[in-house]
Amino acid sequence: xxxxxxxxxxxxxxxxxxxxxxxxxxxxxxxxxxxxxxxxxxxxxxxxxxxxxxxxxxxxxxxxxxxxxxxxxxxxxxxxxxxxxxxxxxxxxxxxxxxxxxxxxxxxxxxxxxxxxxxxxxxxxxxxxxxxxxxxxxxxxxxxxxxxxxxxxxxxxxxxxxxxxxxxxxxxxxxxxxxxxxxxxxxxxxxxxxxxxxxxxxxxxxxxxxxxxxxxxxxxxxxxxxxxxxxxxxxxxxxxxxxxxxxxxxxxxxxxxxxxxxxxxxxxxxxxxxxxxxxxxxxxxxxxxxxxxxxxxxxxxxxxxxxxxxxxxxxxxxxxxxxxxxxxxxxxxxxxxxxxxxxxxxxxxxxxxxxxxxxxxxxxxxxxxxxxxxxxxxxxxxxxxxxxxxxxxxxxxxxxxxxxxxxxxxxxxxxxxxxxxxxxxxxxxxxxxxxxxxxxxxxxxxxxxxxxxxxxxxxxxxxxxxxxxxxxxxxxxxxxxxxxxxxxxxxxxxxxxxxxxxxxxxxxxxxxxxxxxxxxxxxxxxxxxxxxxxxxxxxxxxxxxxxxxxxxx
Amino acid sequence: xxxxxxxxxxxxxxxxxxxxxxxxxxxxxxxxxxxxxxxxxxxxxxxxxxxxxxxxxxxxxxxxxxxxxxxxxxxxxxxxxxxxxxxxxxxxxxxxxxxxxxxxxxxxxxxxxxxxxxxxxxxxxxxxxxxxxxxxxxxxxxxxxxxxxxxxxxxxxxxxxxxxxxxxxxxxxxxxxx
Ligand SMILES: [Zn+2]
Numbered sequence: 032x033x034x035x036x037x038x039x040x041x042x043x044x045x046x047x048x049x050x051x052x053x054x055x056x057x058x059x060x061x062x063x064x065x066x067x068x069x070x071x072x073x074x075x076x077x078x079x080x081x082x083x084x085x086x087x088x089x090x091x092x093x094x095x096x097x098x099x100x101x102x103x104x105x106x107x108x109x110x111x112x113x114x115x116x117x118x119x120x121x122x123x124x125x126x127x128x129x130x131x132x133x134x135x136x137x138x139x140x141x142x143x144x145x146x147x148x149x150x151x152x153x154x155x156x157x158x159x160x161x162x163x164x165x166x167x168x169x170x171x172x173x174x175x176x177x178x179x180x181x182x183x184x185x186x187x188x189x190x191x192x193x194x195x196x197x198x199x200x201x202x203x204x205x206x207x208x209x210x211x212x213x214x215x216x217x218x219x220x221x222x223x224x225x226x227x228x229x230x231x232x233x234x235x236x237x238x239x240x241x242x243x244x245x246x247x248x249x250x251x252x253x254x255x256x257x258x259x260x261x262x263x264x265x266x267x268x269x270x271x272x273x274x275x276x277x278x279x280x281x282x283x284x285x286x287x288x289x290x291x292x293x294x295x296x297x298x299x300x301x302x303x304x305x306x307x308x309x310x311x312x313x314x315x316x317x318x319x320x321x322x323x324x325x326x327x328x329x330x331x332x333x334x335x336x337x338x339x340x341x342x343x344x345x346x347x348x349x350x351x352x353x354x355x356x357x358x359x360x361x362x363x364x365x366x367x368x369x370x371x372x373x374x375x376x377x378x379x380x381x382x383x384x385x386x387x388x389x390x391x392x393x394x395x396x397x398x399x400x401x402x403x404x405x406x407x408x409x410x411x412x413x414x415x416x417x418x419x420x421x422x423x424x425x426x427x428x429x430x431x432x433x434x435x436x437x438x439x440x441x442x443x444x445x446x447x448x449x450x451x452x453x454x455x456x457x458x459x460x461x462x463x464x465x466x467x468x469x470x471x472x473x474x475x476x477x478x479x480x481x482x483x484x485x486x487x488x489x490x491x492x493x494x495x496x497x498x499x500x501x502x503x504x505x506x507x508x509x510x511x512x513x514x515x516x517x518x519x520x521x522x523x524x525x526x527x528x529x530x531x532x533x534x535x536x537x538x539x540x541x542x543x544x545x546x547x548x549x550x551x552x553x554x555x556x557x558x559x560x561x562x563x564x565x566x567x568x569x570x571x572x573x574x575x576x577x578x579x580x581x582x583x584x
Numbered sequence: 585x586x587x588x589x590x591x592x593x594x595x596x597x598x599x600x601x602x603x604x605x606x607x608x609x610x611x612x613x614x615x616x617x618x619x620x621x622x623x624x625x626x627x628x629x630x631x632x633x634x635x636x637x638x639x640x641x642x643x644x645x646x647x648x649x650x651x652x653x654x655x656x657x658x659x660x661x662x663x664x665x666x667x668x669x670x671x672x673x674x675x676x677x678x679x680x681x682x683x684x685x686x687x688x689x690x691x692x693x694x695x696x697x698x699x700x701x702x703x704x705x706x707x708x709x710x711x712x713x714x715x716x717x718x719x720x721x722x723x724x725x726x727x728x729x730x731x732x733x734x735x736x737x738x739x740x741x742x743x744x745x746x747x748x749x750x751x752x753x754x755x756x757x758x759x760x761x762x
Contacts, residue, residue: 498702502600505624505728509662509701546596549628550706550713550721565596 056080056101057087065221067106072217072323075164076102077171077244081235082218088243095172165323166210167237168271169330170203175241179333180248186336187253187265191386193420194263194340196256199246201238202268204331205297205304206277210324211237212308212316217323262341262421268334273327275299280319281307343385343421344455346579347432347447348408349373349394354568356441357400359392369400376442378413380434384427386419395458395576396467396537399569406468406573408445412455423449429582446582457578465537466517468572470530473545473556476563478526487521487531487559498551500543514539531556532572542566597719604738605632605747606695610676614639614754617695618719619741625734627696629679629724631714634751635690638718642684644711649703651678657703657725667728670699675740679703679725682714696737698729 058066062083069079076099077091085091090098163169173179187197215231246257249265278299282289285307289298308316316322351358351373360375361368374392381387394411398404423431432447493516499507516539520532533541540552545566547555556564597603597620604619616632631638649657655671657679662670673679673694680703682690694700703725707713713722729737742750 501622501626501628501726502624504701504726505622505626506665508664509667547721549723550704550717 056090056105057085058083058105063106063108065218066102068217068221069214070102070106072214073162073165073326074214074323075099075167075169075172077175077240078164078166078214078237081237081240082214084233084235086235091171091240091243092247095176163327163330165326166207166214168204168207168210168269168274168327170201170207170237170269171240171244173330174267174269174333175244177248180245180252182333183245183249183265183267183336184252187338190338191419192263192338192340193422194255194261195422196258196261197249197253197263197265198259198261199242199249199257200264200266201241202266202334203237203301204269204271204275205299205301206271206274207237208301208304208308209277209281209320210274213320213322213324216313216317264339264341266337266339268337269331270334271327271329271331273329274325277320277324278304281311284315284319285310338417340418340421342414342416342452343387343418344412344414344450344452345381345385345447346410346412346450346455346458347377347444348410348574348579349377349404350406350408350443350445351398351402351404351441352443353441354401354403358394358397361400371439371441373442374413376439377411377435377444378415380438381413381415381431384420384423384431385415387415387417389416390414391416393455393458395462395465395574395578398571399542402569402571404571404574405470406571408443409571409574410458410576410578412450412458412579414452414455446579448579448582450579454579458576462576463537466575467535467537467539468575469533469535469541470570470572471533471541471545471566472524472568473521473529473531474565474567475527475529475560479523479529479560479562480526481523483560484521484523484529487519490516490519490559492517493519493554495539495544495555496553497540497543498548500540500548501551512538516544528567541569601628602738603744603747604741605744605750606693606741607632607634607747607750609693609695610691615690616747616751617693619695619738620719620723621738625729625731626701627698627727627729627737629692629695629727630722631692631718631724632747633718634754635718636688637682637684637690638715641715642686642688644714645683645685645687647680647682647707647711647714649680649708651680657700658705660700660703662699662701667699667701670701670728673698673700673727692724694725694727695741696727696729697733698727698737701726701728 065083066079069082074082076095079102080090080098093101164172211234215234218234219231250257281304282298288303288307288310291298292300355369356371356373356376357369358373360372374390378390378392391414392411393413394409396409398409428447428449432444435442435444435447495514495516497512497514499509499512515536517534517536519534522530522532524530531545533539533544535541540548542548543552543555545556545564547557601620601622604621605616606619607614607616609615609617614634614636616634618630618632620628620630622628633639636642637644651657657671660671662668674697675693675695677694679692679694679700682692684690704713704721704723707722707724716722
């Protein structure tokens with residue numbers, strides 16, 4: 032989509048030196064008619080450079096006024112090509128300076144009532160500065176300077192993020208692509224007439240030019256490098272309601288490019304417009320859209336600066352000591368059932384430090400609300416969305432862990448650490464092959480003696496066929512799954528109760544193994560005992576996933 | 585409490601299910617059905633304890649899920665989380681026919697609208713499950729009501745209390761209960 036150009040700090044520095052020195056526009060004599068045509072069409076100085084495929088970043092970084100002056104000086108020069116009459120849309124390349132200036136102001140089109148023919152050579156530069164560019168709609172004129180960089184930086188600072196670099200992204204109104212295309216057709220005509228070789232891909236993108244200018248300025252303001260890639264993204268956007276209608280004709284020529292999509296306010300997205308422009312024929316385009324584009328009376332409006340920091344992933348292992356605590360908020364018919372949850376107890380104490388805007392909690396399996404998780408605990412990872420602070424020292428993370436553990440006695444966290452997104456995948460890796468250990472309190476309908484449960488200790492690698500339990504069947508597919516119970520240990524408590532330890536393959540439904548789930552788990556403990564059994568309490572004793580790594584105290 | 589059969593905590597059915605009943609199905613006296621509705625809306629259809637098969641301790645001759653020439657409940661298949669492909673049942677859709685050794689035939693009905701998820705094939709091999717564990721391993725079928733109908737499907741059914749009332753009046757009126 033957006034091609035990011037690697038602009039190193041080093042390069043920026045080099046270019047700054049260029050700016051202070053006398054910058055030479057890297058334009059050639061053969062560019063002159065194109066420059067004239069573009070200026071006549073109402074292009075701003077920077078857009079002229081773009082369409083001349085000037086890749087020298089320092090050329091764009093001059094102040095707009097300096098650049099405009101230089102450009103006009105360039106077109107005013109009488110070169111070898113002066114007798115080379117260039118065919119333009121509306122006027123012949125005028126031989127005298129005065130007439131040429133009129134062309135620059137676009138008066139020859141008669142479409143600009145504000146424009147009065149000027150006679151002073153300096154004023155045409157003023158006009159180029161003050162009238163809004165037909166292509167970039169002012170983005171590269173009015174919103175590409177130190178003042179705008181200060182505005183952006185102030186907005187970023189006000190958000191209170193901690194960051195050591197940033198990436199600047201720009202979103203432009205979709206009609207800019209239409210106007211770009213129209214102007215390209217104008218240039219193409221010139222190029223063809225001159226027999227020079229230029230492709231649309233060689234034209235410098237508005238976004239690119241914007242970043243060449245702004246990256247360094249924003250970097251100066253905020254005191255951090257502005258890079259092509261960073262965890263912290265600052266987005267500036269522009270809208271231009273006056274010309275929103277520019278795209279509409281495309282819907283009649285390429286209706287299948289503009290299908291209404293969910294979560295899109297308009298069908299005229301930038302992507303759809305670009306696609307339609309690739310399809311439309313040149314003749315059709317010229318027939319339906321002015322070439323060059325019409326002159327706007329207003330410049331585009333900058334939108335609020337948006338900041339987004341990439342997610343931070345915090346991992347650890349948790350114990351759950353309560354039988355009335357769900358792992359995630361439990362809501363039935365829009366009503367909250369339990370007052371808290373494991374994920375809330377873990378994430379709430381992280382809020383004031385990370386200042387995140389949301390989170391996604393995941394874990395290696397999950398226990399039911401009435402099941403405790405003991406032993407070493409269950410691995411978990413939580414993605415903190417748009418954190419305002421993301422870097423913490425080990426000692427600080429340890430303090431956060433203590434804060435979580437002090438906040439509630441229903442859970443306990445260990446091995447808390449910041450991990451990468453990729454590392455989180457390891458938690459889910461081979462989850463199915465892992466072993467889990469459980470402790471269960473079993474009730475039997477008929478009285479038992481110690482000897483009656485002795486046989487259970489001798490059962491090894493018991494293969495179960497478990498139909499999807501009825502209690503989860505509403506949200507999971509119906510299937511029969513083969514699961515292994517590696518070992519069991521039974522300890523007699525009283526004639527109706529015994530304790531059962533199980534080591535099983537992950538994914539085994541223990542409750543269903545004990546009560547049988549209407550005979551849908553086979554074999555089940557009732558069958559093995561030849562008596563009704565039920566499970567009164569269940570604890571997860573261990574989750575044998577060796578991630579995240581242990582943290583030494 | 586040694587030797588006592590009861591205990592402090594409720595059974596699996598008591599914990600997770602609500603018992604609903606439909607009595608005298610299709611006007612046939614005492615042919616009562618029980619519908620166990622899980623809190624997740626899934627329903628398990630079983631014989632009610634007042635059904636003649638249980639009351640008269642009939643011996644089972646055969647159980648047949650082939651309810652017509654063209655339709656067998658054994659062919660029901662569901663796939664995916666949304667249980668695509670399951671037969672959709674209305675209240676009076678027959679689930680199976682049970683014949684007792686005395687030649688009587690009893691039809692078991694769906695009782696509720698919903699998608700058939702599974703029928704209990706174990707009772708084909710072990711018909712006695714019906715008599716020994718009618719409300720658990722001897723269940724007939726599992727049905728998933730539509731989400732939006734999960735409340736309304738029980739409107740025409742009797743609660744446990746209403747059912748007990750019906751059954752007690754029945755024994756009061758009839759000298760010879762069914
Ligand atoms: Zn421009």
